[in-house]
Amino acid sequence: MFMQMIDGTIVITALPSITAELAVSRQAQLLVVSGYSLAFACTLLTAARIGELVGRRSMFLASVAVFTAASAWCGMSGSAGELVAARVVQGGAAAGMTAQTIAIVAASFPRERHQQVFAIYGAVAGFAGMLGPIAGGALVTADLFGLGWHAVFLINVPLGLITFALALRYLHLGRPAQRERLDLGGALLSTVGLFALLYALTDIQQNGWRTGSFAMIAAAVVCTAVFFVQQSRAARRGRNPLVRFDLFTDRRFAIGSILVAVFFGMFTAFVFAVSITLQDELGFSAWRTGLLMTPFAVGACVGALASPMLVRRFGVRTLTVGITAFGACVAVGAVYLHLIEGAVSVPLVIGPVFLAGLSVGMFCVPLQPIMLSGLDQRRMDAASGMVPTVEQLGNALGLALLSAVFFREHTVAGSVTMFAAIAVVAFGTAVLTFALPEAADNAR
Incomplete structure (x- = not known):
C-alpha cells in the first residue's frame, strides 16, 4: 500500500x-x-x-x-x-x-480485529x-x-x-x-468501459467539456450496460461473474460505496485545489507546499489510529463528526483565503490543517470495515476489487466535475469558490452517513 x-x-x-x-x-x-x-x-x-x-x-x-x-x-x-x-x-x-x-x-x-487492521492500513x-x-x-x-x-x-x-x-x-x-475460468468477456467489457469513462473524465478535467469527451462517455455507458447484462446472465446460469451485483443488496455496502465514491472524489479535488492554490496562485514551491501539508498527514495518521476506539464508543456517528469537521475546516479555509487575498500566515493555518487531516482519518478509515461488516468471506473476496474500483471512479468523477464546474480559472477567487463547493459536498456527505446502518460488530 x-x-x-x-x-x-x-x-x-x-x-x-x-x-x-x-x-x-x-x-x-x-x-x-x-x-x-x-x-x-x-x-x-x-x-x-x-x-x-x-x-x-x-x-x-x-x-x-x-x-x-x-x-x-x-x-x-x-x-x-x-x-x-x-x-x-x-x-x-x-x-x-x-x-x-x-x-x-x-x-x-x-x-473483530478488522477495525484495528484497517486503521493501520x-x-x-x-x-x-x-x-x-x-x-x-x-x-x-x-x-x-x-x-x-x-x-x-x-x-x-x-x-x-x-x-x-x-x-x-x-x-x-x-x-x-477449485479452479475456475476467468470471464474474459466481462474482463474486456469492464476494462474498455472503465478506460473510456476515466479517459473522458481526465480530458474534461484538463480541457473542459468537448465533443470527444461526450463520445467517450457515451461509449462507456454502452459498454457498462452490455457488461451489466452479460454479468447478470452469467450469474443466472450459475457461473462466477467478474462482479457480484448481490454485494449491493447489503445496505451497508451499497450506502458505503456511495460514501466512498463521493468522499474520494471530493478529497482528490481538495488535494488538487490545495496544490494549485499554493503553488500557482500563492507562489509556494513544491517543497514548501509539501511541508505545509505535513500537519495534514500527521493528523490523518492520528485520526486513523484513533478511529477504532471512536467507532467502538460512538459507532457510525464517528463518520458523521469526521466529515462534518472536515467540511467546516475547508469552509473556514475558503473564508480565510477570501479575507487575506493571498497573504497566508503559515503558523496560523497549521492548527486547522492538522484538524482537517484528523477529520479525514476519522472518516475514511472506519468507513471500509463498516461497509464490509455484513459480508461473508465469499462476498468479501468479490469486494476486494470492487471497493478500490469505486474509489478510483470517485477520484476521477469528483475531480473532473468539481474542477470543470467550479475551478475554471486558477485564481484566488476561483480557489475560494472551489473550496466552498468542496465544503458543501462534505456537509452533504455528512447527511448521507445517517442512512448507514451500524456495523454488525457494533450492533451486537
Missing part, C-alpha cells in the same frame, strides 16, 4: 525535471501521470478475480515482482514514450497488489499519499548519485524487494478450493 500510494503522487514534483531531460511534450506529461492511474483503475476488477482464481498469495507476489521491475524500467527510461509504457505496466502491477488487499486482510485476521495510506510530493521534491533536489528524477522510481526497487521477501515468508493463505 505504501508503494502504491506514494507512486501515485511522487512523480508529480519530478515532472519538471523529467520534461527538461527527456523533452517531454504536454500530452506526454499528462500520460506519465494518467497512464499509471488509468492502468491501475481499469484492471482492478480483473486483477481481483484472477487473485481469487489462482490464489491471493501467488497474485500478490507476481504483482510485486512486476511492479518492482517496472519501477526499475521507469528509472532507466531514456525517452518519453518508454517512460509512459513503463508507467502503464507499473500501474497494472499496482492494481494486482491492491486488488488482493481486502481479501488478504479478511482471511488473515478475525472480524489507512494510516499508512494517508501518510504515503501526503509523503509523495515531499519525497519527490527531496529526491530530485538531493540528486543522489547524480540520479536526479530517476531516483523517484528507483526508490521502489529496494522497497519492492523487501516487500517480496516479507510476503514470501509471512503471507500464508490457502489455495482456491
Whole structure:
C-alpha cells in the first residue's frame, strides 16, 4: 500500500525535471501521470478475480515482482514514450497488489480485529499519499548519485524487494478450493468501459467539456450496460461473474460505496485545489507546499489510529463528526483565503490543517470495515476489487466535475469558490452517513 500510494503522487514534483531531460511534450506529461492511474483503475476488477482464481498469495507476489521491475524500467527510461509504457505496466502491477488487499486482510485476521487492521492500513495510506510530493521534491533536489528524477522510481526497487521477501515468508493463505475460468468477456467489457469513462473524465478535467469527451462517455455507458447484462446472465446460469451485483443488496455496502465514491472524489479535488492554490496562485514551491501539508498527514495518521476506539464508543456517528469537521475546516479555509487575498500566515493555518487531516482519518478509515461488516468471506473476496474500483471512479468523477464546474480559472477567487463547493459536498456527505446502518460488530 505504501508503494502504491506514494507512486501515485511522487512523480508529480519530478515532472519538471523529467520534461527538461527527456523533452517531454504536454500530452506526454499528462500520460506519465494518467497512464499509471488509468492502468491501475481499469484492471482492478480483473486483477481481483484472477487473485481469487489462482490464489491471493501467488497474485500478490507476481504483482510485486512486476511492479518492482517496472519501477526499475521507469528509472532507466531514456525517452518519453518508454517512460509512459513503463508507467502503464507499473500501474497494472499496482492494481494486482491492491486488488488482493481486502481479501488478504479478511482471511488473515478475525472480524473483530478488522477495525484495528484497517486503521493501520489507512494510516499508512494517508501518510504515503501526503509523503509523495515531499519525497519527490527531496529526491530530485538531493540528486543522489547524480540520479536526479530517476531516483523517484528507483526508490521502489529496494522497497519492492523487501516487500517480496516479507510476503514470501509471512503471507500464508490457502489455495482456491477449485479452479475456475476467468470471464474474459466481462474482463474486456469492464476494462474498455472503465478506460473510456476515466479517459473522458481526465480530458474534461484538463480541457473542459468537448465533443470527444461526450463520445467517450457515451461509449462507456454502452459498454457498462452490455457488461451489466452479460454479468447478470452469467450469474443466472450459475457461473462466477467478474462482479457480484448481490454485494449491493447489503445496505451497508451499497450506502458505503456511495460514501466512498463521493468522499474520494471530493478529497482528490481538495488535494488538487490545495496544490494549485499554493503553488500557482500563492507562489509556494513544491517543497514548501509539501511541508505545509505535513500537519495534514500527521493528523490523518492520528485520526486513523484513533478511529477504532471512536467507532467502538460512538459507532457510525464517528463518520458523521469526521466529515462534518472536515467540511467546516475547508469552509473556514475558503473564508480565510477570501479575507487575506493571498497573504497566508503559515503558523496560523497549521492548527486547522492538522484538524482537517484528523477529520479525514476519522472518516475514511472506519468507513471500509463498516461497509464490509455484513459480508461473508465469499462476498468479501468479490469486494476486494470492487471497493478500490469505486474509489478510483470517485477520484476521477469528483475531480473532473468539481474542477470543470467550479475551478475554471486558477485564481484566488476561483480557489475560494472551489473550496466552498468542496465544503458543501462534505456537509452533504455528512447527511448521507445517517442512512448507514451500524456495523454488525457494533450492533451486537
